[in-house]
Amino acid sequence: MLVGDSGVGKTCLLVRFKDGAFLAGSFISTVGIDFRNKVLTVDGVKVKLQIWDTAGQERFRSVTHAYYRDAHALLLLYDVTNKASFDNIQVQQHPQDPSAMGWGWLWVDSAQDRVVKREDGEKLAKEYGVPFMETSAKSGLNVELAFTAIAKELKHRSMKLPNEPKFKLHDYVKKEVRGSGCCRS
Template sequence: MANREYDYLFKLVIIGNSGVGKSALLLRFADDTFSENYITTIGVDFRFKTLKVDNKGLKLQIWDTAGQERFRTITNAYYKGADAIVIVYDTTCQQSFDDIEKFWLNEIESYAEKNAELLLLGNKSDLSTKQVQSERVQEYAQKRNMMFFETSAKTADGVEEAFKKIAIKLMAKRNQQVQDKRNKRKQQKQSSSSSLRTDDSQQYGDGKQDDEKSNVNLWANNSTEQAKQGQQCQC
């Protein structure tokens, strides 16, 4: 990372029902802090977090969106350009999980990038009043091709691991995209070189045929001249 703070920059957007702990998760991950006082997010908020993985710097720009319906027309614009969408539900609230299928996935399909990665977080795992069973969510996440973790913003359990895993996945995906582009350019270059060789071969072959035709005409002309001389009077 010489002369640079990071090697990769990724945008993440956190969504989910109001009160599931989106802001608490962001503060725990970005600033390692937690507050018992619940404050509703007005519109959007964001934080930066830099990680180091395999000697590479990963900088995450994480947007925290308001879950209340009156703010959704504002927050929809922040899906654009997101590399990953973090969907949060409350493990003690069944409705917050059910609304993922009923509402939030439709939002993602409507506004997010088609190839955005999905991370599903079941927050408040430290509470004993769990309503959403982990096994059910795990099956759902696999069906929907999501990474899944249970987390607690209060105790920090699972928070850093979840964000780090999605960051590593994004880094691998970016590397693969770069490699695919290199391979494509290489194939195009090889195809272009092959085409040039074919054209040269055709041009050389045409020249050879022209020479053979010229030789045939030359011999034909010589035979004609000899025949004429044979017909001349020898008196």
């Protein structure tokens, strides 16, 4: 489930991942909830992701919060050019019981006019015990990686054998992001 304020790029991120395209210009905000499916092959196994795109407007918050308890993953998005969108992630978007949610992510859309420091996002992610990466729907930076990491985590959860070592999502994200030599805007 993609969660964040209106205008942070939830729909753009989903369209970039699903269709490989960037939504340029203005478009209509998501009303309520929308979703798209995509199947990825992870370690030879097909994983179907159903990605829910939530409305960011205040008037839809009660509707989107109702879906949190059934989500297998939350992707928390904010815009690095909008401090309020980052503050709202901290105050309004984070579930009351993160252990019930399993795990989440903190995301941003890279931009030239940054007002939220990368370190602030990393600190918040550490507080919540979730991985962090910066993405850009416009350039495609880390978009595929982020959803692949989610698919790997979900595959591992559903297919874990008793003696199989635990999949370490944090380590996977750190290794892959570091290996791509990116994530600075």
